[in-house]
Amino acid sequence: MKTYLRDQVDWKQPFPAEEYAVRRAKVRKALTDSSLDAIFVTTPANITWLTGYDMIWYHLQNLTGVLVRADSDDTVFFDSSAHTTIISTTPEISQVVYVDAAAVSGTVDESISAIVGGIADKGLSGGRIGLELWGYAPHASVMEALAGALRKGGATVEDHWTLVEKQRFVKSDLEVQHVRKAAEIADLAMATARDAIRPGIMETEIEGVLMGTMMKAGGGYPGIRSMIGSGPRSGTHHSSPTRRQIKQGDLVFVDFCGCYDRYHVNVNRTFSVGEPDPRWTNLMTTAAGCIDAIVSELKLGDSLSKVDAVAQRYTDESGIREYVWWVGGYAQEIALPPDWCGNHWLNPRFDIGDPPIQPGMVFNLENQFDVWEDWPGGSGCAYIESLLVTENGLEVLSKLPRTLVTV
Template sequence: MELKTYLREQIDWELPFPPEEYAERRKKVRSAMSDAGVDLLLLCRLPDINWLTGYDMIWNHLRNSTTLVVRADSDDTLFFDAAAHTTIVSLVPEIRDAVIFDHDPMAGAGDFDIIADELAGRGLTDGTIGLQFWGWGPAPTVIEALAGKLKGKGAKVVDASLLVETQRIYKSPREMKVVRQAAAATDTALEAARTSMKPGMTETAIEAVLVASLMEQGCNYPAIHTMVASGVRSGTHHSPPTHRKVRDGDLVHIDVCGSLHRYHVNTCRTFSIGKADNRWLDVMERASGSIDAIIENVKLGDPLPRVDEIANEHIRKVGLQDDAWWIGGYPLGISFPPDWTGAHWIHWNEEVFGPTPEQLTIKPGLVFNYENQFDIWEGWPGGTGCNFIETFLVTDDGPELLSRLPRTILSNGD
């Protein structure tokens, strides 16, 4: 089946980025491929595909064979997708050459024969091909099956799971503009949620206000479900909203990402219905200094784990280390469900990368969140925990805080 490129003449909405942005990204990836000795790169992770083309879709099942092929020796790309996505692909100007599978998208294994045969027919299976064995995408058995087909055509197959993710960690000026817009939308949505809260309101109703505000501002669903937890649930961290009705005196935990063009900005605040107990306010006041310490002490060129060292030193200094569930963070950017985290974290992720650190550094374009999460089971009125999360954007002047919301317990009556 062929692309319906005539549909592109009917695009009457603003696309996230101009063609030159995608050309610059492809150039970065091709350079990284050459450095890694990879001749051909087959991408099946949606964040990477989106970053290089603008392609966006919502059904990334475990047998999905949507694939973008990038060449080290040419700016030409090749795209594979299911017949059901013909219109989606046809409306992506950066996709110029595509093979559309003319069968049920769940057919699975037959797609790999088509991919291998097409690449071999174009003389592209003689060198080293990088595949993505790690990350959210097709199941490992699916990637192994594709690897087997390519090896059968004479290719040497290597793991290039994180080659593109590493390139897209540092944002371009155009991307930084989108990140700032997402941050502003998130602040506005959290403020809308705060002013709407009242006794008797369910957690799901609070989420409805939050999500409606984000979408009215042009955002879409984030890669992780918005977290709303109140009262005894306020320390649950990773739980969705329930039908529990908030009560006077409750703490309300909200952890959300504004997602604009799939770029995520993470902000979390603890709210209260009425005035919070002073002990909660004291914890937040003492913890807040960890963010100030990051801004004051983290410098351009520092290894990313320096952020952890500074923040945790502050938490120890103010005596909160025993109550801390987690003091840490991770880079943010383009994400698709079910997760907005990637392979890189502020601390060295030995489970993914092995024992030898090749640290990311603090330089312009880096976006990362930082969390202060506390569990307190002392019977204090209102809840079982309090927390905040900030997102930083590194500029030429160093780390910049994106949220303008105070890092304290925010009362619905303020």
């Protein structure tokens, strides 16, 4: 670490040191509750949440990680020396063990050896160590090799890939401020994109408007590329923008996240270039009531899955089930590419549980539709809202109408 660089940090950090200390304490308590001595954190979003470290290249052999111990607030950061400058300008990193990343200068075996040695130096070679075996980086074979090396050294290794994420789900007051800023940026970008939509503009140009607006507002790149589709592509949902030019009469869906210090808020809106077929208007107007039903019915302490149950019941009772591509949602979290979806889904999966909703939780609710009846203008439509749980119940973060908007 180059301490002279740390002395030159002259830009505002995402959070003060006290915030990171609280996060470490939450993880340490979870370790104790799970009878673990430590966890080696490798999930990129978890690393950022614990340290503020924001690095872009989590390749398949990358073993960047943070060792968090149950018995001490003494964390150790492991990374390639190729990232010395990033590490040196991340104030929350205090101890570093440099490993040689395979794609830079060394081998995976060398990285694993350095990590096992660093863990042993903390007296944990025979301890119970948690690993995050389910994640985007590194590759499963690399994690299996690390687990094997730790076991060979005498450690008991267990998969605890959800341990840190469970601590992230309920956000602090400072995190909620970041969420609100991300929502503000998202609305600004969506409104600017809406105003740019016209016949002749390419979908990729709309993406340029989104990204330019967010960056000028102090935002960042979202964890997933923006999804934009027009005309026959308006029902593609998970598609990136193309060079297709917008035409009069098209439906255009725009789906992205506002991002601020890696905190994400998802918003999706559908626009009509000129007056739409009234069936599109009716579908979107009916679907918009799903959010109203959720906000009015959900109360603090209700299970997360009740949000989904209310959404599904509304969809059935309103008579639009036949057009559903997906109605559902998931946690909105701190996130890094290639994803922004938290693992707490409204219809629980991954054995992560079905917690009661409480202030500080953030999740989205999607209403996405395919229409195979050749309605003029497109092949589908959608909206997505993100909701913040407050002391007063659920708050819709976007201020923009979720009905079909004519441009």
